Amino acid sequence: MEKESVSFEKLIREDRAAHSSQAWQGRFLDYLEFLKADPTLTKLAHARLHEVIVEVGIHDIVSTDDARVKRLFKDDNVKVYHFFEDEFFGIEKTLAQIARYFQSAALKGEESRQVLYLMGPVGSGKSSLVEKLQRGLEESEPFFAIEGCPMSEEPLHLIPRHLRREFEKMLGVHIEGDLCPVCRFRLKEEFGERYEEVPVASRLFSKRNRIGIGVVPPVDPNNQDTSVLVGSEDISKLDLYSEGDPRVLDLNGAINVGNRGMVEFIEVFKNETEYLHAMITATQEKVIPAPGRHGMVYVDTVIVAHSNEAEWQKFKADHTNEAILDRIVVVKVPYNLRLSEEVKIYQKIIRNSDFRAHVAPHTLEVASMFAILSRLEPTTKCDLMTKLKLYNGEEVVEKGKTKKIDVHELRDDTKREGMSGISTRFIMKALDNALSDNIEGNCINPINVREALINMTKEADLADDTRKQYLDFLQDILHKEYLDILEKEITKAFVYSYQEQAESLFQNYLDHAEAYVNKTKVKDRNTKEELHPDEGFLKSIEEQIAIIGSAADGFRQEVIAYLWAASRRGARISYRSYEPLKEAIEKKLMSSVRDISRIITKARTRDEEQTDKYNAMVQSLLEHGYCNNCVDVVLKYAANNLWKD
Ligand SMILES: Nc1ncnc2c1ncn2[C@@H]1O[C@H](COP(=O)(O)OP(=O)(O)OP(=O)(O)O)[C@@H](O)[C@H]1O
Ligand SMILES: [Mg+2]
Numbered sequence: 001m002e003k004e005s006v007s008f009e010k011l012i013r014e015d016r017a018a019h020s021s022q023a024w025q026g027r028f029l030d031y032l033e034f035l036k037a038d039p040t041l042t043k044l045a046h047a048r049l050h051e052v053i054v055e056v057g058i059h060d061i062v063s064t065d066d067a068r069v070k071r072l073f074k075d076d077n078v079k080v081y082h083f084f085e086d087e088f089f090g091i092e093k094t095l096a097q098i099a100r101y102f103q104s105a106a107l108k109g110e111e112s113r114q115v116l117y118l119m120g121p122v123g124s125g126k127s128s129l130v131e132k133l134q135r136g137l138e139e140s141e142p143f144f145a146i147e148g149c150p151m152s153e154e155p156l157h158l159i160p161r162h163l164r165r166e167f168e169k170m171l172g173v174h175i176e177g178d179l180c181p182v183c184r185f186r187l188k189e190e191f192g193e194r195y196e197e198v199p200v201a202s203r204l205f206s207k208r209n210r211i212g213i214g215v216v217p218p219v220d221p222n223n224q225d226t227s228v229l230v231g232s233e234d235i236s237k238l239d240l241y242s243e244g245d246p247r248v249l250d251l252n253g254a255i256n257v258g259n260r261g262m263v264e265f266i267e268v269f270k271n272e273t274e275y276l277h278a279m280i281t282a283t284q285e286k287v288i289p290a291p292g293r294h295g296m297v298y299v300d301t302v303i304v305a306h307s308n309e310a311e312w313q314k315f316k317a318d319h320t321n322e323a324i325l326d327r328i329v330v331v332k333v334p335y336n337l338r339l340s341e342e343v344k345i346y347q348k349i350i351r352n353s354d355f356r357a358h359v360a361p362h363t364l365e366v367a368s369m370f371a372i373l374s375r376l377e378p379t380t381k382c383d384l385m386t387k388l389k390l391y392n393g394e395e396v397v398e399k400g401k402t403k404k405i406d407v408h409e410l411r412d413d414t415k416r417e418g419m420s421g422i423s424t425r426f427i428m429k430a431l432d433n434a435l436s437d438n439i440e441g442n443c444i445n446p447i448n449v450r451e452a453l454i455n456m457t458k459e460a461d462l463a464d465d466t467r468k469q470y471l472d473f474l475q476d477i478l479h480k481e482y483l484d485i486l487e488k489e490i491t492k493a494f495v496y497s498y499q500e501q502a503e504s505l506f507q508n509y510l511d512h513a514e515a516y517v518n519k520t521k522v523k524d525r526n527t528k529e530e531l532h533p534d535e536g537f538l539k540s541i542e543e544q545i546a547i548i549g550s551a552a553d554g555f556r557q558e559v560i561a562y563l564w565a566a567s568r569r570g571a572r573i574s575y576r577s578y579e580p581l582k583e584a585i586e587k588k589l590m591s592s593v594r595d596i597s598r599i600i601t602k603a604r605t606r607d608e609e610q611t612d613k614y615n616a617m618v619q620s621l622l623e624h625g626y627c628n629n630c631v632d633v634v635l636k637y638a639a640n641n642l643w644k645d
Pocket of ligand 2: 126127128
């Protein structure tokens, strides 16, 4: 117990020490010296956020070992920003657009005078993106402000206009902006214009303490009071001071407190247009009106707004809003469309939540497939499941050939893909529902999650044809897809050392196909005997993917040519190297165990040998991430669906 309290104390002490070592206090004169030593300490808001985003690193998306990513992005030069990398998945282009906005805004391009507006469907991550930027500020280095200023303003504002050029030269910095009315008043009354004496202190960004981060929730339309944005006059003080005395000012609006950092407008277009004007002047002119008769106040802040597409369309349709539209940089935040990344989203959400149940293999995958199918636009080039796989960077085999469909072309054919469909929240609710239906098992699996999704789809507020389509995804397409996955999985669990068996089939196939193509003989690896290529064996593999008759010659040539080219490139050759052959080999293995697996999973009574095999299979599944509950569930499911008599 004692040890514990000592370590609490230690933690608190260290934290305080770390904070106070960062803290700085002094007169403006000291600040100038400080700044001279390190002019990068002063920055405008956009430049600061840009630095937050880029300082932890950037890499090209194609510099990875993941063949799927390489395939998908080989022609576009997309950058991955480490700042977002662990929390946002599959929306690299959106993130790069956000980073680009900050880059040009940091260089004081036109963007620095425009609102960054994130538009996308519900649950696409807009709020999370803004929160991430806010956290980035909160975790960044302290900034410097005039002590006591309600707007944490830049101390350099103290320098009178006529001296600025000289100071700029001496410091190597750019100075913009003027003192707020409160500081101006104090400078005169408290410091007798001796600005070098004004105290300056370091500050940390904090959303909760309203330092450098302001938030504007949608305002009740009947109560569009701009004090939420720009502060107000304290009525109780109006009796004490004369009109125009800044001491009556409460500069505590969201734009005031967001000075130096950022202001977030949630569901921005729910607000009246008048209300948006303050937002626009703040970005465009970098000033906001002070409440009452106190003129204008300089602000330096990044304005980030977000809302869904319906609100945006409504706003855009109103031509009186044109002036505002021109001052907005729109960044679309669509849903992710890559299966591998969708799975990561739910893994992240689960990790950050209190969800503590077992998640069976392929559960998140199946749920993610549903989400993505619902977001895809149909195409004449292939079915939706194929499109999903191509978007995931997979190679899809059809009639012994990998499908040659260009993903870019598929994407170019779409209109607003990713802007509608099932949201991340819908999927998370389904996972929760599946768990509440299986409290005693404390496990979710593809079967109970699909069930939950079906129930939710039936109850959801959807157009009839949409509902019908979603049910078709769940009851037909995903049902089949999951059975394919499951059959492979159970085969792997059945076949003793699956990998080696697959490799040895592959090697044999290569030996015989090569001899066949070159019209030579195969040397038996053990007996060194020279044999004719075994066509029966070759056919037994090829027929798995419907290569029969005259198609076989061509297929064998392709396999040899493909692998020959790959090995010349220095690629490691395995049974996975050529997608059509991999599929044929996997199917061959599956067919070889189909009979025995049927007998074993179905049998009420098993003989000794069967019992051993069954136990070994269960053991193997447990080792591959199943729990005692879901192993039972999936085996029953397989027995009822895969091996129907
Ligand atoms: N591409 C993504 N990568 C990582 N997480 C994501 C992604 N898309 C959504 N999420 C997660 O989904 C959840 C819902 O997202 P969020 O609340 O940010 O959505 P939103 O766009 O603000 O929705 P709304 O329009 O309903 O306010 C969050 O946990 C978020 O992190
Ligand atoms: Mg939101």
